[in-house]
Structures are given as structure tokens and as C-alpha cells.
Amino acid sequence: MKRPLIIVTGPTAVGKTSLSIRLAKALDGEIISADSMQVYRGMDIGSAKVTASEMDGVPHHLIDVLDPQEEFNVTVFQSMARQALSGIYERGHVPIVAGGTGFYIQALLYDIDFKENDSGGAIRRELEQLGAERGNEYLHQLLRQADPEAAQQIHANNRKRVIRAIEYYRLTGQPISEHNRQERAKSSPYRFYYYVLTCNRDLLYERIDQRVDDMLSLGLAEEVRRLKSMGCHRGMVSMQGLGYKEILDYLDDRCSLEEAVRILKRDTRHFAKRQLTWFRRERDVRWLELERFGHDRGRVLEYILKEWKGEEQKALSGTE
Numbered sequence: 001m002k003r004p005l006i007i008v009t010g011p012t013a014v015g016k017t018s019l020s021i022r023l024a025k026a027l028d029g030e031i032i033s034a035d036s037m038q039v040y041r042g043m044d045i046g047s048a049k050v051t052a053s054e055m056d057g058v059p060h061h062l063i064d065v066l067d068p069q070e071e072f073n074v075t076v077f078q079s080m081a082r083q084a085l086s087g088i089y090e091r092g093h094v095p096i097v098a099g100g101t102g103f104y105i106q107a108l109l110y111d112i113d114f115k116e117n118d119s120g121g122a123i124r125r126e127l128e129q130l131g132a133e134r135g136n137e138y139l140h141q142l143l144r145q146a147d148p149e150a151a152q153q154i155h156a157n158n159r160k161r162v163i164r165a166i167e168y169y170r171l172t173g174q175p176i177s178e179h180n181r182q183e184r185a186k187s188s189p190y191r192f193y194y195y196v197l198t199c200n201r202d203l204l205y206e207r208i209d210q211r212v213d214d215m216l217s218l219g220l221a222e223e224v225r226r227l228k229s230m231g232c233h234r235g236m237v238s239m240q241g242l243g244y245k246e247i248l249d250y251l252d253d254r255c256s257l258e259e260a261v262r263i264l265k266r267d268t269r270h271f272a273k274r275q276l277t278w279f280r281r282e283r284d285v286r287w288l289e290l291e292r293f294g295h296d297r298g299r300v301l302e303y304i305l306k307e308w309k310g311e312e313q314k315a316l317s318g319t320e
Contacts, residue, residue, distance in 0.1 A: 003089055004312065005190040006304075007105055008098045009034065009279065010197035010288075011272035012242075013207040015297065017050050019197060020098035021058050022301050027094045027308070030059040032084050034077070034099030034108070037241040040068050042227065045220045046243030048211065061088075068227060068238040073160070077104045078112075102278040109192060112183040123170050127163045142166055147175035155274070160237070184283070191315055195304060196279045199290040208268050212243075212261060221247055221257070242268055 006029070008020040024031050033039065037047035041064045050060065061084035066072055081097070081104075088095040097105060106112065131139045140156035146169040154161045168176040198204070224247040232239050234248055243264060250260035279285055286307075293299040 002191040005192045006096045007194045011275045013211045024058040029094035029096045030088045032097045033062040034104045045223045123167045149177035197288045
């Protein structure tokens with residue numbers, strides 16, 4: 001029988017963290033973070049990292065496990081998340097994947113094979129050099145020529161994924177979009193409950209703006225300044241995260257603090273929009289619109305627990 005897995009995701013600032021913790025406490029669960037930034041030590045404010053007090057005793061995995069100088073990508077996430085899942089199941093607890101990186105969630109949920117290939121090293125170095133010389137838009141144009149669908153899905157500024165998509169096409173002759181479609185068509189090895197928490201756009205954007213203001217009040221600029229003093233720079237994967245690259249530009253005198261904050265709010269809103277677009281493409285998603293619950297998180301929790309209890313009873317009795 002497939003083992004159960006709960007996913008709590010949605011756009012940034014919608015309230016995934018608090019809901020996932022309440023759910024974990026109700027189900028004797030443990031949380032696996034599906035966040036590309038909270039994995040890094042010392043990157044707390046800009047990543048809106050869950051605090052020890054907020055965890056409220058619930059075990060969390062993939063939080064504070066890498067230094068900012070280390071690389072974190074989907075294959076590293078897959079490996080770490082599978083290891084965490086194994087331990088959670090062994091302890092007889094319910095795993096809850098919480099976070100907003102849809103690509104990571106998809107990779108874990110469908111056990112996607114990314115076909116890492118060392119023979120692409122020369123191609124990768126060539127593309128990295130082209131990116132350094134001609135910029136992200138030039139690389140993105142190469143991707144549009146090779147794989148228009150992937151170019152629509154991957155932002156031009158995500159140089160790493162753009163390079164990987166071009167590299168995959170040159171190595172295999174197959175668009176990576178087609179490969180990913182084939183992988184997504186596979187059935188999941190888990191009995192999963194895929195919840196996407198969301199709310200109306202005006203409220204979401206208001207929450208995003210408030211979160212950025214709160215980050216500044218908590219000392220985001222000081223956090224980035226400390227990371228910079230440790231040798232962290234914009235070329236690192238960790239420093240490409242929202243909140244870090246914008247404040248780094250301010251610290252490097254490329255813009256004023258006011259301009260950095262404006263760009264951060266704008267780009268975070270754009271990021272939330274892309275997140276929602278991603279989740280709409282996914283299969284078997286269960287949407288949780290806050291308006292439908294009168295913005296009462298307690299009612300959202302009750303709804304999930306009722307679904308969980310009913311569907312798990314059917315699965316375990318073999319009547320599903």
C-alpha cells in the first residue's frame with residue numbers, strides 16, 4: 001500500500017507555516033521544508049524562516065542544514081527529503097511537506113528522474129561563459145529556440161535552470177519540457193493530499209508588502225551585511241534568493257535602500273504570481289481559498305482533518 005504524504009503549499013506570505021504546524025500537531029506529524037532558502041544557516045530574516053518558538057515542538061527537516069556557500073538544488077532536495085521521509089515513516093509519524101517551491105514538491109511527489117549527466121560538463125561551461133559575457137536574456141533566447149515551452153516556464157533570471165534546459169536539449173536532442181511532461185505523467189509512489197492555500201490577490205499583495213516591511217524592521221539589511229562580510233556574494237546560489245540580492249545591491253551602492261525595497265516588493269509579487277501559475281498546472285491539487293473559510297485558519301484546519309480522516313479510513317480498509 002502507498003504511504004501517506006500531506007503537502008501544504010501556496011504563494012509566499014499566504015500563511016503556510018502556521019497551518020502546517022497546527023496540522024502536524026493534530027496528526028502527530030513531522031514537517032519537511034520545501035523551501036529553497038530556509039535550508040541555509042544564518043539566512044533567517046530574508047527567508048522568513050520558521051523560528052524555534054513557532055515550531056512549537058514539531059520536528060522540522062531541511063531547515064538550517066547547509067552553509068550559504070553550499071549549493072542547493074532540486075536533486076539535493078530530493079535526496080535529503082527522501083531520507084527525512086524514511087525516518088518519519090519509521091517513527092510512525094505523518095510527513096507534511098510545507099513550502100512554496102513547486103518544482104521541489106513535484107520532484108519528490110513523482111520521484112522525478114533528472115538524468116544528471118557528467119558528460120554535459122563542457123556544454124555547461126560553455127553556456128556559463130556565454131551567460132557571463134552576454135547576459136541572461138541571450139541565454140534565454142537560446143532556450144526559446146531549442147525549447148519554447150521550457151522558456152515560457154523558466155524565468156530568464158534563473159540562469160541555472162536555463163543553462164540546464166539548454167544542456168539537456170544538446171545532450172539528448174529532446175526538449176526538457178517533454179522529458180518533464182513524461183516524468184509528471186508517472187503515478188506518485190505516495191498516497192498524497194496536495195493542498196494549496198491561497199487568497200484574493202489584493203490581500204496577498206498586502207501581506208507580501210507587510211512581510212517585506214517586517215523583514216526590514218527585524219534587520220534584513222544587517223543580516224545581508226553580515227553575510228557579505230562572511231564572503232557571500234551575488235554569484236552564490238544562496239544569495240540569489242528574494243530579499244538577499246536586492247539588499248546586496250543596496251549595500252554595493254547600486255541603488256538606494258528605498259529602491260531596493262520597491263524592487264523586492266515588486267519581484268515578490270511577481271514570484272507569488274508564478275507560484276500560483278505553477279500550482280494550477282499540477283494534478284490532483286486541492287485548493288483552499290481563504291475566502292471560502294471566512295479567513296478562519298481554524299476552519300481550514302478542520303476541513304483538512306475531516307478529509308484526512310475520511311479518506312485514510314477508506315484507504316486502510318481497502319474500499320478506496
